Amino acid sequence: MKQSISEFDLIRRYFTRATPGAVLGVGDDAALLRVAGGMELAVSTDMLVSGTHFLPDADPFLLGHKALAVNLSDLAAMGAAPRWALLALSVPEADENWLQKFSAGFFACADRHGVELVGGDTTRGPLNLCVTIMGEVPQGTALRRSGAQLGDDIWVSGRLGDAALALAHLQGRVELTAEEFAACALRLHRPEPRLELGLALRGVAHSAIDISDGLLADLGHILECSNVGAGIRFDALPVSSVLRPYLAQATGKHCALAGGDDYELCFTAAVARRSAVEDISGKLDLPLSRIGTIVQDGGCTVHAADGGIIDIGESGYDHFA
Amino acid sequence: MKQSISEFDLIRRYFTRATPGAVLGVGDDAALLRVAGGMELAVSTDMLVSGTHFLPDADPFLLGHKALAVNLSDLAAMGAAPRWALLALSVPEADENWLQKFSAGFFACADRHGVELVGGDTTRGPLNLCVTIMGEVPQGTALRRSGAQLGDDIWVSGRLGDAALALAHLQGRVELTAEEFAACALRLHRPEPRLELGLALRGVAHSAIDISDGLLADLGHILECSNVGAGIRFDALPVSSVLRPYLAQATGKHCALAGGDDYELCFTAAVARRSAVEDISGKLDLPLSRIGTIVQDGGCTVHAADGGIIDIGESGYDHFA
Numbered sequence: 001m002k003q004s005i006s007e008f009d010l011i012r013r014y015f016t017r018a019t020p021g022a023v024l025g026v027g028d029d030a031a032l033l034r035v036a037g038g039m040e041l042a043v044s045t046d047m048l049v050s051g052t053h054f055l056p057d058a059d060p061f062l063l064g065h066k067a068l069a070v071n072l073s074d075l076a077a078m079g080a081a082p083r084w085a086l087l088a089l090s091v092p093e094a095d096e097n098w099l100q101k102f103s104a105g106f107f108a109c110a111d112r113h114g115v116e117l118v119g120g121d122t123t124r125g126p127l128n129l130c131v132t133i134m135g136e137v138p139q140g141t142a143l144r145r146s147g148a149q150l151g152d153d154i155w156v157s158g159r160l161g162d163a164a165l166a167l168a169h170l171q172g173r174v175e176l177t178a179e180e181f182a183a184c185a186l187r188l189h190r191p192e193p194r195l196e197l198g199l200a201l202r203g204v205a206h207s208a209i210d211i212s213d214g215l216l217a218d219l220g221h222i223l224e225c226s227n228v229g230a231g232i233r234f235d236a237l238p239v240s241s242v243l244r245p246y247l248a249q250a251t252g253k254h255c256a257l258a259g260g261d262d263y264e265l266c267f268t269a270a271v272a273r274r275s276a277v278e279d280i281s282g283k284l285d286l287p288l289s290r291i292g293t294i295v296q297d298g299g300c301t302v303h304a305a306d307g308g309i310i311d312i313g314e315s316g317y318d319h320f321a
Numbered sequence: 322m323k324q325s326i327s328e329f330d331l332i333r334r335y336f337t338r339a340t341p342g343a344v345l346g347v348g349d350d351a352a353l354l355r356v357a358g359g360m361e362l363a364v365s366t367d368m369l370v371s372g373t374h375f376l377p378d379a380d381p382f383l384l385g386h387k388a389l390a391v392n393l394s395d396l397a398a399m400g401a402a403p404r405w406a407l408l409a410l411s412v413p414e415a416d417e418n419w420l421q422k423f424s425a426g427f428f429a430c431a432d433r434h435g436v437e438l439v440g441g442d443t444t445r446g447p448l449n450l451c452v453t454i455m456g457e458v459p460q461g462t463a464l465r466r467s468g469a470q471l472g473d474d475i476w477v478s479g480r481l482g483d484a485a486l487a488l489a490h491l492q493g494r495v496e497l498t499a500e501e502f503a504a505c506a507l508r509l510h511r512p513e514p515r516l517e518l519g520l521a522l523r524g525v526a527h528s529a530i531d532i533s534d535g536l537l538a539d540l541g542h543i544l545e546c547s548n549v550g551a552g553i554r555f556d557a558l559p560v561s562s563v564l565r566p567y568l569a570q571a572t573g574k575h576c577a578l579a580g581g582d583d584y585e586l587c588f589t590a591a592v593a594r595r596s597a598v599e600d601i602s603g604k605l606d607l608p609l610s611r612i613g614t615i616v617q618d619g620g621c622t623v624h625a626a627d628g629g630i631i632d633i634g635e636s637g638y639d640h641f642a
Contacts (some may be wrong), residue, residue, distance in 0.1 A: 027546070028399070028466050028546075029398035029531060030363040030365035030395050030396060030398075030399045031364050031393040032361045032362070032458070033361060035356045040344055040353045040355055041353070041355070041356060041362065041405065043351055043439070044350060044352065044407075044440055045440060045453055049447070052446045057611045074351050078349070084364075086366045087366075090368055121366050123374070125372065125447070125449065126366070126370070126447040128370070130366070132364075138354070139355070142353055144345070144349055145348070146349075169639040175583070208350075225348070315618060
């Protein structure tokens, strides 16, 4: 560990890469960007705090990946194509080994999704990672939370609840085998933003959101913004073979319905677009599951296969409640 | 103090205002913005950390102001007109009294400068304020650090060093009267971004930067980016009547040359533009002082009135060195 590196050397060494897609990147008072004609800029920011979102000894490569990936997930939910990112970083000390790994994880994710790091800030303080992500979407085509319509199918991508199951294992609430835990922990530590899906859903979905706080909480935002309700079929929820045996228990139900950190997309689309959605699933080789229907007001009801109603109490992760 | 407010109520209550200048503001996965035709987007982020940038018991109204003002100062240095901001906020608890005052300070500054808060993030953790600011500048006209030319005059706005003098008083290194301290503390706690100056300097200045880490450090960035050196006349530095008596001492010299938190602009312009700069000074009723000249390489030399050279050792604030 060294503390002698200056802030400017640190930025130069670990966070400065070529940015051919920007007019001006890292190194001035602000970056300069040109948004293509006919495009809207989609912009979002997410802050990850040590002790709240991850453990202080978390793997820095995975943290670098996750700090960017959770932001990209927001762009995916808007149907936007990622372009640029800013990174503000507070670290307790200039630990070059940590910074090298963090930066490698960040740029590995950035390179995979065509994102350029164009600016940021570094300072000393409790570990805190704040990423601002910017993307482009053709004017008027962004997917919003407010577009759900009566009768829409409700869909989710991938599998739900594995990240929460990994967390439950870490907290001693379930006991997974090493192999099971490894599979679920990958979802917790290495979420993959569903960017291709977001792009493909433009003009197909009526509304979309990414599932970061749990299905019920995030679907709840669509319902609130769209002034509608929802009926969910519990047995239609896509879950992994690791989570499935736990679904009869409260912990398993909670993972599937209210587990955070899934970073899948939840979206609604007209019944007439079912085959279009299934085509997208095939093209992207990504499971898309039809889990319920948009109804008139009344919140979200989860129906069990036996005709009963499943109520799990709290409906998602809230940092303050 | 209450801890029962949810994250979503908190955002709705304290951080959601109308955003007529955005396609979509707070409340979806991302904000949607339209950058006007022929404009470049200038974007920057600054993170303020409790214990590093301010004391934990700092006045929340002033913190709200400062978190935005220091970001606006970056846009001023680019000659960009401010448009939108994102705010990511980590707080130890949902203290509504604190949040109300912080938000009032933030929006007071935002309203004065025509900035709309279009998104952000709130979470629990050590107090940390991360603002991302976005503005517009006509293509090709932004003021950069890299444009300084041999023979340019070097100018600074306002007065230098009062913020650092207030800090020196708080740290017991000087003893100011209550009245003197109040005047200097205003500069420390309520910096005013020089946005009108930045706009007026488009087409006039060759290069610009805002002084956040001290004159020598920030001018040093212009010199490095422009591959030039500088000669500064110490007796030409604009200082207040409070700081002037301290200039003979090391503390006073350090405040004027290396004091952080001034948030004035330092810029260079051709000798032929002196009257244009003086016109701007008159129109904005803002002192603009010609403090030196851009020379060939050799770093920055500070000349005393007696012909000697002033060397203050370290040249500015660095979070890690």
